[in-house]
Amino acid sequence: MTVASNVKQCLVTIKGIESQLSSLAFNSLDQEAxxxxxxxxxxxxxxxxxxxxxxxxxxxxxxxxxGS
Amino acid sequence: MPGWVFIITRSLLFLLLLFITTKILGKKQISELSFFEYVAGITIGSIAGEVVTGLEGNLYHGSLAIIVFGLVTYLVNFLSIHSKKFSDFTEGKGTVIIRDGKILEDNLKKERYTIDEISTLLRQKNIFNVADVEFAVLEPRGNLSALLKKENRPLTPKDVGMKMANEKEPQTIIMDGAIMDEALRWAGKGRDWLYTELEKLGVTLDNVFLGQVNSYGDLTVDLYDDKIQVPQPQQRPLLLASLKKTQADLELFSLATECEKSKAMYKKNAALLQETINKLEPYLNG
Structure with missing residues (x-):
């Protein structure tokens, strides 16, 4: 595992988190949430x-x- | 006409009449909240019983009496809404029994309650020590409402300064394998969303006995087949875990890198992420 691949993995997780948060923002009913x-x-x-x-x-x- | 046919027709007729009367008088009549409703409830019931079984009695006189009682109760309710004095007179006022932790003996005497009866009422509220009570009122219908001293009240998240996320009421969107479209609309979802969620859980609509959705859009189901294990919604706890993991990763990168500029960037973002985690924790837990 190189440094670059570690950072890339982290980036992918971050992207996943971002999309999940967006979908939660759409699905939640409470305005504050x-x-x-x-x-x-x-x-x-x-x-x-x-x-x-x-x-x-x-x-x-x-x-x-x-690319790796 | 034989007697039994008479009784059946009268029973049905009076059932209908009583139903309509209580429907008009509303929930208050059923719960017998005030003195007036209590009296009217008893009287209407016994009149109906008398007329239904008493073959020689006159049907119209009985109906008339019920209608009169219903009308008067309705009128009293109507006037009570508009005049506080009138409602105090007809419905009675609560009597303070305990104030500042001390029993008010005069009020107790006025209501003709013994100390034993008061302790029974307190015990029904799980209060065994009178000294724990700050304030107690004997309500007009004879039940006791008690406010405990602050130190004896159950602990709430507010007491410990915890921030809690507000939650809306869950909606029951599937009952007996049928979709409740109105509840689905209240939850802000559509049938397409529901079918997708069911597919995610791996169950068919026919097998669902009860399906509820909470304010975060998590679907929980109860199946007819109790042998099947349904996965619990875990999106939010998982999201919290991956947020924490990423935060730790960023901290690690900031330690590992030698480039000063990147070090600062990682540090800044790790702090930012920590702030985000703190902000989201109430919403993502549970």
């Missing part, structure tokens, strides 16, 4: 962007692991 799920989905979105950027950096530094 809806808002909380929606807000946190947006926060997770920013973390996702940072990680994606980091993966690009890692791939540029270690091109031999690209």
């Amino acid at each position: 809806k808002a909380a799920f929606h807000d946190t989905a947006l926060t997770i979105g920013t973390i996702k962007k940072d990680l994606q950027y980091r993966i690009l950096e890692l791939e540029r530094q270690e091109p031999q692991y690209k």
